[in-house]
Amino acid sequence: MDKETSSEQSKTSKKVLSGLTLAELTEFTDSLGLPKFRAKQIHSWIYAKWAKSFDEMTDLGQELRIKLKEVAEIQLLKLAHLEVSKDGTRKYLFELPDGQLIESVLIAFDDRDSLSACLSSQVGCAVGCTFCATGYLGFKRNLNHQEIVDQVMSIQRESGKRVANIVYMGQGEPLLNTDTVIESIKTLMNSVGIGARHITVSTSGIVPGINQLAAANLPITLALSLHAPDRATREEIVPITTKYPIHKVMEAVRDYVNTTRRRVTIEYVLLEGINDSENQARQLAELVGDLHCNINLIPFNPTRNKEGVVLYGRPDISTQKRFRDIAGRSGKTVTIRLERGTDIDAACGQLHNKFIEAR
Ligand code: SF4
Structure with a gap:
């Protein structure tokens, strides 16, 4: 579009x-x-x-x-629904001009003054990660750059709060809409006034998109949603791995670091009994090797699939910490992400699905 x-x-x-x-x-x-x-x-x-x-x-x-x-x-997006968490997280469901719905989230952290906005880049998503409520929606269409930028402006106008950090981690795979995402990043930098170092693009591992982003050479952060260090597990939970195998993705990420000199973030959602074993933590440490990166562990926030079934559990705290400590032997900084907005369906796709069901 x-x-x-x-x-x-x-x-x-x-x-x-x-x-x-x-x-x-x-x-x-x-x-x-x-x-x-x-x-x-x-x-x-x-x-x-x-x-x-x-x-x-x-x-x-x-x-x-x-x-x-x-x-x-002035405003492109119509606010269809807003949920506010006890911790201050604000989750927006926006209606696009053609009636499609997308989600955006404003996240406040107690230990920081700055606020982060999580943006959608597509309606639905074609990647189909088995733990993701957006994956259950399927792909509808790409957003255009105005629809991406107006998520930030709509959030600022509604909340009266300045957004300082942006993560492309809402609905959709940003690097299956790379031209538009790059264009929107430039508008966020030049018009909205957000520093490039405060912008993160998160991908499930789309090799041509990573290469294109490297060629654009913007001083932003790339996050790779790895979620498993071994081929069999990753193919099971991130099906696009069959098209872009782990070694090809890691090669593209290494090229990205060499070109941009920027440290990448490895995102890893912890699913009980699926990808949280000590062996997988060791494999993860080995896989990242000398890559200039840090590792962000995300304890799974249970979501329901189309049939209303919760497919995965969240590992207990001791398993999370054990995984962190073993992965940390790589010498990388490994953190367990602080949870925000758990009382308001803050995981991507959940609010959309709930709203559709209620329509
Ligand atoms: S986790 Fe991201 S890439 Fe995977 S299905 Fe959900 S929106 Fe798409």
């Missing part, structure tokens, strides 16, 4: 401005016969001041504000 599509799809057929680059906003103001500085003013109102309406844009003059209201609107 190209950049224009989202606004063309808008039910009101007005031009939607949030999520557009300065160049795109300039094209829009040119089309109205306005001087170029108007695009900069609108850009600043949208990205620096999080304006929700044209009435707030007081330096545009009343006549222009009336004109803009006739032909344009």
